[in-house]
Amino acid sequence: MSSKQEAIAQYLSGVTFFSCLDDTERLDLAATARETTKKAGQALIHEGEIPTYVYVLKKGAVVGFFLHPGGKKSIVLHYGPGKPFAVEPALMSCRLCGTIEIAEDAVVVALPVEPIKKLMESNNTFANQIAKHAMTSTIHLIDLLKDSSFAASARLSRYLFRRALESSKPRGEGLCFDLGMKKGMLADYLGITPETLSRSFSQLQNGGIITVKGSKIIVNSARDLVRLSEGFQEQDSIT
Amino acid sequence: MSSKQEAIAQYLSGVTFFSCLDDTERLDLAATARETTKKAGQALIHEGEIPTYVYVLKKGAVVGFFLHPGGKKSIVLHYGPGKPFAVEPALMSCRLCGTIEIAEDAVVVALPVEPIKKLMESNNTFANQIAKHAMTSTIHLIDLLKDSSFAASARLSRYLFRRALESSKPRGEGLCFDLGMKKGMLADYLGITPETLSRSFSQLQNGGIITVKGSKIIVNSARDLVRLSEGFQEQDSIT
DNA sequence: CGGGCCATTGAGCTAGCTCAAGCCGCGTGG
DNA sequence: CCACGCGGCTTGAGCTAGCTCAATGGCCCG
Numbered sequence: 330m331s332s333k334q335e336a337i338a339q340y341l342s343g344v345t346f347f348s349c350l351d352d353t354e355r356l357d358l359a360a361t362a363r364e365t366t367k368k369a370g371q372a373l374i375h376e377g378e379i380p381t382y383v384y385v386l387k388k389g390a391v392v393g394f395f396l397h398p399g400g401k402k403s404i405v406l407h408y409g410p411g412k413p414f415a416v417e418p419a420l421m422s423c424r425l426c427g428t429i430e431i432a433e434d435a436v437v438v439a440l441p442v443e444p445i446k447k448l449m450e451s452n453n454t455f456a457n458q459i460a461k462h463a464m465t466s467t468i469h470l471i472d473l474l475k476d477s478s479f480a481a482s483a484r485l486s487r488y489l490f491r492r493a494l495e496s497s498k499p500r501g502e503g504l505c506f507d508l509g510m511k512k513g514m515l516a517d518y519l520g521i522t523p524e525t526l527s528r529s530f531s532q533l534q535n536g537g538i539i540t541v542k543g544s545k546i547i548v549n550s551a552r553d554l555v556r557l558s559e560g561f562q563e564q565d566s567i568t
Numbered sequence: 569m570s571s572k573q574e575a576i577a578q579y580l581s582g583v584t585f586f587s588c589l590d591d592t593e594r595l596d597l598a599a600t601a602r603e604t605t606k607k608a609g610q611a612l613i614h615e616g617e618i619p620t621y622v623y624v625l626k627k628g629a630v631v632g633f634f635l636h637p638g639g640k641k642s643i644v645l646h647y648g649p650g651k652p653f654a655v656e657p658a659l660m661s662c663r664l665c666g667t668i669e670i671a672e673d674a675v676v677v678a679l680p681v682e683p684i685k686k687l688m689e690s691n692n693t694f695a696n697q698i699a700k701h702a703m704t705s706t707i708h709l710i711d712l713l714k715d716s717s718f719a720a721s722a723r724l725s726r727y728l729f730r731r732a733l734e735s736s737k738p739r740g741e742g743l744c745f746d747l748g749m750k751k752g753m754l755a756d757y758l759g760i761t762p763e764t765l766s767r768s769f770s771q772l773q774n775g776g777i778i779t780v781k782g783s784k785i786i787v788n789s790a791r792d793l794v795r796l797s798e799g800f801q802e803q804d805s806i807t
Numbered sequence: 808c809g810g811g812c813c814a815t816t817g818a819g820c821t822a823g824c825t826c827a828a829g830c831c832g833c834g835t836g837g
Numbered sequence: 838c839c840a841c842g843c844g845g846c847t848t849g850a851g852c853t854a855g856c857t858c859a860a861t862g863g864c865c866c867g
Binding site for chain 1: 698702798
Binding site for chain 2: 823
């Protein structure tokens with residue numbers, strides 16, 4: 330039994346997805362796993378491939394995107410460490426309809442499909458875990474679909490509101506938090522261009538709803554932010 | 569034991585989702601079920617509610633949509649008979665982020681969540697079935713997300729191409745099939761306006777790629793249809 | 808002090824939306 | 838048999854959000 334195998338098993342025990350396996354199952358699974366390091370920009374799975382592994386990151390980040398003719402990417406999925414990905418297409422033997430690429434230098438653990446399928450059949454708790462994972466993805470995707478049906482400024486408002494809820498500190502009258510990424514990144518994440526993002530920010534700031542200082546955001550009126558994030562226009566202050 | 573209960577159990581046995589239950593389990597589940605008829609236009613679950621039932625249609629159709637201020641609906645999901653819906657939010661006790669509404673007069677079977685959760689824990693095959701269902705939804709949603717990132721005419725081409733593959737008959741040089749719905753419906757389904765749909769049809773017809781005769785479509789050049797459905801513009805015949 | 812890298816700002820352009828007419832086919836009543 | 842009306846498609850004419858392209862303005866770091 331290699332120490333590498335044990336290290337992987339050890340890591341897997343900390344990942345919710347695999348937490349319900351017992352030690353033996355986890356060690357067996359780890360024995361079939363492969364750990365690799367990948368550089369940012371490398372493609373992990375190409376469009377149209379059927380993934381033969383389920384992946385988890387130990388470190389780094391990956392994105393899933395669709396490539397349009399002309400080279401434009403629309404990024405739809407972001408995964409950080411501890412979040413398994415490619416689960417559904419791998420288990421369902423289904424072609425990937427986009428590409429998965431390393432976004433930041435990453436340590437990738439690849440787990441072959443077959444042992445996982447067997448575990449699903451033999452371990453009911455694990456099967457339930459997988460079901461839960463897939464259902465969470467579904468809900469997340471519907472959210473995403475909803476988000477993308479909103480206008481750019483509403484999408485930004487939604488994002489800011491969520492962030493304000495989860496990670497802000499009171500600051501004077503308002504709530505203050507740090508974007509934690511470059512605005513260009515955020516634009517990507519929201520699926521809009523940096524220019525549009527910048528304009529949306531100015532709009533919110535001119536309306537007095539937020540104050541932008543570099544990457545620090547102060548939310549002055551969470552109330553208005555919610556209104557906007559529901560897709561109402563600012564001047565809809567009638568009734 | 570009522571005959572109604574047996575009728576529902578009988579029906580459920582024909583639904584893939586429940587096919588792996590044994591007769592006793594199915595009867596028990598049917599005992600808790602409620603069958604109702606609903607008129608088109610009625611809302612079944614409102615935005616923000618946590619569904620307490622998993623639903624299957626015996627008849628009719630439902631749609632899931634997001635409501636935007638101004639009353640515009642964007643329809644994202646369509647379910648016909650035999651397809652369970654509201655599964656994920658119900659089992660995960662999660663607020664619905666859109667509204668589910670009856671699209672055509674329907675007979676709805678509602679199954680309370682608790683017994684289903686219990687079955688997932690006691691019946692491993694069923695747990696796997698749920699996982700499979702959820703993973704299929706995930707894959708479907710990603711497809712949808714991809715579709716919606718394409719331009720209107722590409723989206724139409726994708727749709728026509730799929731339909732041509734699955735339900736067409738050779739006809740002269742090309743493949744012929746019937747839309748099977750009004751063009752207004754199709755526009756809704758594709759998430760575009762009837763006007764844009766009409767213009768896209770004319771475009772394809774002028775390009776000689778398809779011939780439209782009422783609701784009959786003849787695909788003259790499947791090759792070009794694929795090219796377009798990948799998002800390439802027609803005049804991209806350079807290279 | 809100069810050189811990058813973001814971010815912002817301005818100026819077009821385009822796809823798809825809305826609004827408003829026409830048009831076609833079909834059922835209904837005279 | 839024809840006139841009428843109605844629903845659904847098509848067509849035309851603007852309008853708008855968000856894109857691209859290009860120029861400018863900080864800001865940080867050597």
